Amino acid sequence: MIKLSNRLKKIAELVDFGASVIDVGTDHGYVPNFLCEKNISRDIIATDISKNSLKKSIDLTKELGNEKYIRNILANGIVNEKRDDIIIAGLGGIQIAEIILKSLDISKDAKKLILQPMQKTNILRRELNNMGFLIIEEEIIYEYERYFEIIVAKFTGEKINFNEMDYCFSRILIERKEKVYLEFLKERKKELQNIINSIKNEKDRSTKRSAELKELLKMTEEAIDEISS
Template identity: 35%
Template sequence: MKLTPRLLEIANKVEKDSVVADIGTDHGYIPVYLIEEGISRKVIACDINEGPLESAINYVTKKKYQDYIDTRLGDGLKPVKPNEVDTVIIAGMGGILIADILDADKKIADTIENFILQPMVASSELRKYLYNNGYKIVSEKLSREDNRFYEIIVATHGRENIEDEIYYEVGAKLIENKDPLLKDYLLKKIDKTQKIMKNIEEHGETEDNDKYNKLKERLSKLEEVYHDNF
């Protein structure tokens, strides 16, 4: 089967012969791909909503992968037993929600080795949570669909210090690995920040404006990262 660029990048981060839990599985595309391509031995496809899970059940049944893919209804990591999987995928949600899912079931999360996370928004808040709660980011990858960028974060348990807060927003691994999409990704962030600042300026609200000053500092850091690398 053919995955979208975002889902394919997520699946490509799964290690060979791993046992995976896909949280918020939706239609079950990633679990089926992982089994079809011989990447995973077993996948647990979980969703909090009955509708999407029913879609996943139908798709798994159509592909005749019921022996390899379990479908389970439940919130976050709750459908997964401790030590049942070595890898978890949490994709297509906000970064704060992903952090909340990890935080809500720490006893289960502590038994999982690899975390493949793809926040739709609030990636900086997710990175901050990971760094402050006993995780370290081992790799990151950008994916683009149309004009939207997606950040795929791979983490494990450990400790890591952040040299500058800008790396909450722009993953340090994206820079270290010279991600092919990094240049366009940074330019889009710079452009968006400039537009927000211009809007504030047009309303004459820059003086003693905490939001504006933070945006100005953010822009300076983003431009520094850009000029240091391109």
């Protein structure tokens, strides 16, 4: 029986029952084998750019007898095969966006993209919109003393005219009044205040950057108030 971290368990829970799946950067292969174990999917591709990481997935797949359902492939990104659900987790937001763009046709055909950036979530949101993907769900998990944001998106071909600041926040989690997201925003507020205070007396820092940070702080406070109300 596979025991997943809360982060990986939430990602697995977002997979549609009976969907064909690709897990990009599968590492140990925990999610693909969990999906098999729970009979969520029996048509899974697990890829990784690292031979060592892929071997761990291959070994686990053999150990659990799931070779019939999981194909482990050494690859840098998404393979050229239609999939219902595409999982890309544990990479930076910029890298995830680049992987999607590199395999844009396959990504467009997918029913959903399940994405978990380790950083630069705002850039990922922006690039998804630029490529015509709509964010249909977001989740946030607190584990190992850090927050993990999860984005679910699908291709619509429509680009929404967002302000750059809009990408910094999850409107879905704010409207849902998600308590974990509230704590995440409170932590972000403290970080922003610290940064603003640290550059107050530094003449070489641009006034534009300071103004941007203050605007972001204001919006963070507004989001906190909206969830708290």
